Amino acid sequence: MQWCKWAGKWKSHLPGQSTGVQEEDACDFLFKIIFVGDSNVGKTCIIHSLKSGEFRDKQHNTIGVDFTVHTMDIDGKRVKMQIWDTAGQERFRTITQNYYRSAHGAMIAYDLTRRSTFDSLPHWIHAVEQYGVANVVFVLIGNKCDLQPHRQVLFEDACTLAEQKGALAALETSAKENHNVQEAFELMARELIVRNGGIVPHEALSDSSNLFLYAETHSIGEVESLEKKSCEC
Numbered sequence: 001m002q003w004c005k006w007a008g009k010w011k012s013h014l015p016g017q018s019t020g021v022q023e024e025d026a027c028d029f030l031f032k033i034i035f036v037g038d039s040n041v042g043k044t045c046i047i048h049s050l051k052s053g054e055f056r057d058k059q060h061n062t063i064g065v066d067f068t069v070h071t072m073d074i075d076g077k078r079v080k081m082q083i084w085d086t087a088g089q090e091r092f093r094t095i096t097q098n099y100y101r102s103a104h105g106a107m108i109a110y111d112l113t114r115r116s117t118f119d120s121l122p123h124w125i126h127a128v129e130q131y132g133v134a135n136v137v138f139v140l141i142g143n144k145c146d147l148q149p150h151r152q153v154l155f156e157d158a159c160t161l162a163e164q165k166g167a168l169a170a171l172e173t174s175a176k177e178n179h180n181v182q183e184a185f186e187l188m189a190r191e192l193i194v195r196n197g198g199i200v201p202h203e204a205l206s207d208s209s210n211l212f213l214y215a216e217t218h219s220i221g222e223v224e225s226l227e228k229k230s231c232e233c
Ligand SMILES: Nc1nc2c(ncn2[C@@H]2O[C@H](COP(=O)(O)OP(=O)(O)OP(=O)(O)O)[C@@H](O)[C@H]2O)c(=O)[nH]1
Pocket: 037, 038, 039, 040, 041, 042, 043, 044, 045, 046, 056, 057, 058, 060, 061, 062, 063, 086, 087, 088, 089, 143, 144, 145, 146, 147, 173, 174, 175, 176, 177
C-alpha cells in the first residue's frame, strides 16, 4: 500500500489497482504551489530550470496557467509539488486568481533588474492572501541575479519586505545559471512538511527565526543589522 499525504489528509493508493496510481506516483507529501509575479520576471524559466537543470530562453508569455509536477526527496521523504505557473500579464489576472485557492504555498517572483516588478510585490502578496488559503506560506524570489550590473533592487530591500509581510524567506535566483532554484523549492517543501505534521531535521529549520535568506542564513535580527550592500550572486 502506498500513502500520499495531501496537506493533512491521508489518501491510500494501491499501485496497479483500480485507482490507476502507479508505483512511481506514490509519495509521502503532495503540495500545491502557485508561482506568481509580474510578466517576464522568469517564472516559467525557473520552473524549467528546476525540472531540467537547464535554461531555456522562452519566446512567449504564459497564457492563463501552466501546470507541472516536480518530485523531490527530502530526508528520505518523497515530496511531490504540483506547481501552477500563472501568467503575469494583467489581462489574465481574473483567470489566474482562481488557481490560488487551496494552494499550500506561493512563490512570488520579481526581476531584480526591474524595480517596478519589486514594487508590485505587495499587490501579489495581497492577492495570494486574499484568494488563497489562510496562512499560506510564501517565499519572495528575486530572479536574474546573473545580471548583477543591471540590478535595481537591493537584496536587503527584499529581506525587509519579507520580514514586514511575514514571508518564509527571500531568495535571489538565476534560472539562467540554475542558481538557488532547487534551494527555493526545497525550503518551501521543508516548511510545508513541518506545518503538516512531518519532522524534517535541518539546521535551517532549527533556527529560531523562520526567515532564510539568499546565500547565507540570517535571523530577522541579523537582517536588520545588515549593511545596505548588494549581495553577490
Ligand atoms: N538573464 C536572465 N534572463 C532570464 C532569467 N530567467 C528568465 N529570463 C528571461 O526573462 C524572460 C521572461 O522569462 P519567462 O520565464 O517567460 O517569464 P514569466 O515570468 O514566466 O513571464 P509570463 O509568462 O509573462 O508571466 C525570458 O526572455 C527569459 O529568457 C534569468 O535567470 N536570467
